[in-house]
Amino acid sequence: MIPRHLILGAVVMLMLALGMGFYAWHMRGGARQPETASSQPVAPPVSGPTEPVTLYIAYDDGGVLRARSARIPLPAGRQERAEELLRALLNVYLDKSSPHLLGADSEIRDVYLVDPGLAVIDLNSAFADGHRSGVLVEELTVASLVETLSANIPGIARAKILVDGKERDTLAGHLDLTNFFDVATFSQIALQLQNTR
Amino acid sequence: MRVAATALLAIASVVLLSGSPEDKRVSIYSTVANYSLPVIERNKQDYVGLLEVLEPLGTVSGHVNGDHWRLHYNDADAEFSACKRVARARGTDFNLAANFILEGGRGLVPLADLSSLLSRILGGPVTFNPAARRVFVGGVAVHFTAQVSNTTPPKLIMNFTAPVNPTIATEPGKLRMTFTHDPVVAPSSPKLTFNSTVITSASFVESNGEAEIVVSSAAPVLASFSNNGRTITVEPPPVAATPSQVVASATPAPAAPPASVANAPVQAVAPYFAVVDAGHGGDERGAALTDQLAEKDVTLAFARLLHHELESRGLHTLLVRDADTTLTLDQRATMTNAAAPAIYVCVHAASQGPGVRLYTALTTPGESIGPFLEWNTAQSPFQALSDAAATSVAAALHSKQVPVRTLMAPLRPLNNIATAAVAIEITPSADDISRLNSAAYQEPIAAAVAAGIADAREKLRVASK
Numbered sequence: 046m047i048p049r050h051l052i053l054g055a056v057v058m059l060m061l062a063l064g065m066g067f068y069a070w071h072m073r074g075g076a077r078q079p080e081t082a083s084s085q086p087v088a089p090p091v092s093g094p095t096e097p098v099t100l101y102i103a104y105d106d107g108g109v110l111r112a113r114s115a116r117i118p119l120p121a122g123r124q125e126r127a128e129e130l131l132r133a134l135l136n137v138y139l140d141k142s143s144p145h146l147l148g149a150d151s152e153i154r155d156v157y158l159v160d161p162g163l164a165v166i167d168l169n170s171a172f173a174d175g176h177r178s179g180v181l182v183e184e185l186t187v188a189s190l191v192e193t194l195s196a197n198i199p200g201i202a203r204a205k206i207l208v209d210g211k212e213r214d215t216l217a218g219h220l221d222l223t224n225f226f227d228v229a230t231f232s233q234i235a236l237q238l239q240n241t242r
Numbered sequence: 243m244r245v246a247a248t249a250l251l252a253i254a255s256v257v258l259l260s261g262s263p264e265d266k267r268v269s270i271y272s273t274v275a276n277y278s279l280p281v282i283e284r285n286k287q288d289y290v291g292l293l294e295v296l297e298p299l300g301t302v303s304g305h306v307n308g309d310h311w312r313l314h315y316n317d318a319d320a321e322f323s324a325c326k327r328v329a330r331a332r333g334t335d336f337n338l339a340a341n342f343i344l345e346g347g348r349g350l351v352p353l354a355d356l357s358s359l360l361s362r363i364l365g366g367p368v369t370f371n372p373a374a375r376r377v378f379v380g381g382v383a384v385h386f387t388a389q390v391s392n393t394t395p396p397k398l399i400m401n402f403t404a405p406v407n408p409t410i411a412t413e414p415g416k417l418r419m420t421f422t423h424d425p426v427v428a429p430s431s432p433k434l435t436f437n438s439t440v441i442t443s444a445s446f447v448e449s450n451g452e453a454e455i456v457v458s459s460a461a462p463v464l465a466s467f468s469n470n471g472r473t474i475t476v477e478p479p480p481v482a483a484t485p486s487q488v489v490a491s492a493t494p495a496p497a498a499p500p501a502s503v504a505n506a507p508v509q510a511v512a513p514y515f516a517v518v519d520a521g522h523g524g525d526e527r528g529a530a531l532t533d534q535l536a537e538k539d540v541t542l543a544f545a546r547l548l549h550h551e552l553e554s555r556g557l558h559t560l561l562v563r564d565a566d567t568t569l570t571l572d573q574r575a576t577m578t579n580a581a582a583p584a585i586y587v588c589v590h591a592a593s594q595g596p597g598v599r600l601y602t603a604l605t606t607p608g609e610s611i612g613p614f615l616e617w618n619t620a621q622s623p624f625q626a627l628s629d630a631a632a633t634s635v636a637a638a639l640h641s642k643q644v645p646v647r648t649l650m651a652p653l654r655p656l657n658n659i660a661t662a663a664v665a666i667e668i669t670p671s672a673d674d675i676s677r678l679n680s681a682a683y684q685e686p687i688a689a690a691v692a693a694g695i696a697d698a699r700e701k702l703r704v705a706s707k
Contacts, residue, residue: 105594108647178529178537179592180667181599184651218528218537219590221652224618227606234604237649 094118100134101192101235103145103185110188110238112196127156127164127198134193145185148175154209156194162202163225164194173208176217183220185238192235195228202228268353269451271425272379274299278422278451281353281375287340288353295356296363299379304349311342311349318363322349331362374448376425383427388444390436398441398457398476402426405471407524407567408455412576417463417476421453428453440478464577467565479514479580515557515703516695517583520545521590521665524568531593532675538566540591540679544668547684548587551692557699575658579620584702585631585695588656588665591678595669597645598687600636602628602664603656620660627662627705631698635664638694644687645671662702666691 095116102113117133119126131153138147150171157165176186187206195201204226207213213222266281268290275298282289292313296302300316309324320331324344327337336358343350351359356377357370369378386402406426408419433445443458457463461478468475520541522528528537545561552559560581562574569577578586592599605622621628632648639646656663668687670678677683695702 108594108599179594180590180601180651180653180665181592181649182594184649187652215654218522218526219653221654221657223654224652224657226652230604230606234650 098130098197100137101189101196102137103189105145105182108181108185110185110192110235123198124156124158127158127194128153130193130197131156131166131190134189148172151175162200164201164204165207166190166194166204167207167210170209173213173216178217178219180219183216184234187216187220188231188235188238191226191228191231204228266375267451268375268377270295270377270379271382272299273382276423276425282350284343284350285340289343289350290353290356292349292351292359295360299364306344306347309344311344313349315363318365320363331359334362336362371448375451376448378425382425384425385427386429388434390438390441395478396438396440398436398444400474402472407471409568409570410465410573412462415458415460417457417459417465419455419465419474426453441476462580464580467563467567471565471567513558514560514581514583515585515699516552516559517562517578517581517586518545518548518552518559519562519574519578519586519588521588523563524566526568529592531591531678535679537591540668541589542566543679544591544684544688545589547681547688548589548691551688552695555692555696557696571655575655579660583661586659586661586663590665590667592667592669593675596671597669598639599667599669600632600646600648600664601651601653601656601667602632604650604652605657615660617658619657621657621663624660624662627702628664630701631662631695632664634698635691635694638697639687639690642686642690644690662705
């Protein structure tokens with residue numbers, strides 16, 4: 046006679062195995078979906094189903110910021126999504142055909158979402174140390190990061206940029222990083238940067 | 243929970259950034275380089291890495307052989323043994339004040355022996371001030387004289403025997419000049435007393451590898467450089483006194499970084515209509531526009547031209563820096579707010595153009611407490627005025643066919659300025675960077691910017707009253 050609790054345990058284990066198998070099958074199927082919205086591919090940072098996002102890309106030629114639709118795989122957690130989003134943006138800049146070159150070893154270390162509405166973007170020191178110096182070129186980078194984040198992650202009202210987990214005076218000698226960026230006000234800059242005049 | 247805790251830690255690191263205890267340092271001044279190094283404490287004695295001391299002075303190498311450490315400096319040799327006092331330099335034995343320490347291949351010598359050691363190894367006179375931890379290799383000391391003029395208002399004129407580049411900070415009743423990399427030495431008397439009720443005295447103090455001249459005054463004072471960095475003039479900002487202004491005049495310029503700034507509109511008539519600030523300078527080179535051309539040099543050249551153009555239009559203008567000097571952003575803002583001009587113009591330069599970009603501050607409304615404005619949002623009440631000034635300058639540039647673009651930017655010290663404030667970023671035409679620093683390229687731009695400011699003068703004057 047098999048004890049009743051062993052039978053129940055075996056049933057639960059079987060259901061879990063079936064559930065995980067279905068999930069794995071679903072993930073593989075989703076990854077095969079064709080990308081349709083992006084005109085230029087963005088290297089997927091994680092595997093899984095892709096989602097449509099809007100990346101705000103800086104272009105040195107003309108000194109403008111342009112919205113670009115793309116599909117990238119995003120994880121489920123809000124904070125992880127924010128990190129992957131900015132890493133996908135960074136991949137655009139680190140590509141050989143980048144319209145806005147960043148230092149070769151630039152990385153997004155972490156993104157922290159702190160309620161209510163604060164996003165902390167932690168860059169590595171190579172990002173800041175290797176960044177070109179100039180008001181516009183620095184502003185394009187920061188606007189690209191902040192606008193991309195706020196456009197795709199709802200509820201972000203303020204953003205703060207750290208370098209290697211610490212506060213830094215400027216990105217590369219000009220743009221002030223000591224204060225928090227008000228996203229609504231910063232969107233005005235993003236709008237200005239989308240015009241060439 | 244874990245994510246929240248990590249995020250909180252990140253925020254805490256932002257908040258807790260400042261405030262590490264002051265490290266002990268020793269400064270070395272020579273004809274080759276002026277530099278400072280950390281002092282290391284071992285066995286309750288001060289030590290310094292000998293290789294680090296000698297590296298900026300010549301070709302040096304150190305070799306470890308068991309407990310022995312051999313040093314080669316140019317044509318000289320020295321030998322040391324770990325945990326021993328006896329050492330040898332240029333073939334002569336001598337005793338150290340404490341044991342030599344060999345630490346991970348690094349040779350540490352007692353700080354007290356640095357003077358005699360350097361003298362033996364370098365083969366020349368070395369002077370050491372142990373209390374201040376300042377080492378002078380050869381005759382590099384910079385002397386100075388100080389005297390107060392009989393003019394009204396009085397000026398303290400300090401002449402140095404070589405160019406100097408101190409960090410300047412103000413606090414109520416005092417202006418501090420800190421010389422970190424200049425071998426400035428004490429005058430005959432460390433305290434100089436002047437026969438003036440405004441600038442009363444200047445005292446010289448030195449400690450922890452730095453020298454400091456503290457000017458005591460009964461009124462707010464500003465420092466300016468001339469004579470290629472050999473002369474520093476300390477004087478009150480030329481403010482026309484009115485009864486309503488007494489409160490502001492009695493409030494000294496805030497120390498950097500100040501918590502608040504005196505509200506500009508209490509000024510009746512601003513004697514300086516404009517303040518022009520050449521971005522960067524001194525140790526802070528700004529962008530490397532080419533291998534040879536630094537942003538700080540382009541901004542200074544353009545600022546001088548703009549100063550000339552504004553003066554020629556009858557707009558009295560103060561140049562924040564007229565030499566290759568280091569100024570913090572807080573110092574620039576403090577000087578500007580103390581001068582209470584109708585407009586502040588900050589100059590930057592970039593390699594990617596074309597034309598001119600005009601920036602106004604990105605501000606959010608701050609708190610005003612009585613006559614004081616919050617430092618980080620001091621620009622907020624003047625944002626509309628700044629926009630109007632930028633529009634006028636843009637129109638003038640446009641009329642001269644100079645490509646121009648107007649943007650907002652989080653760019654300090656614009657947000658600390660309590661008057662109309664605009665930043666200008668000049669760039670080459672068609673990316674021809676070679677012309678950027680030429681007067682032929684800069685002059686028409688400076689003239690157009692000055693014309694734009696002049697066109698807005700009435701609006702700016704009315705607002706500054």
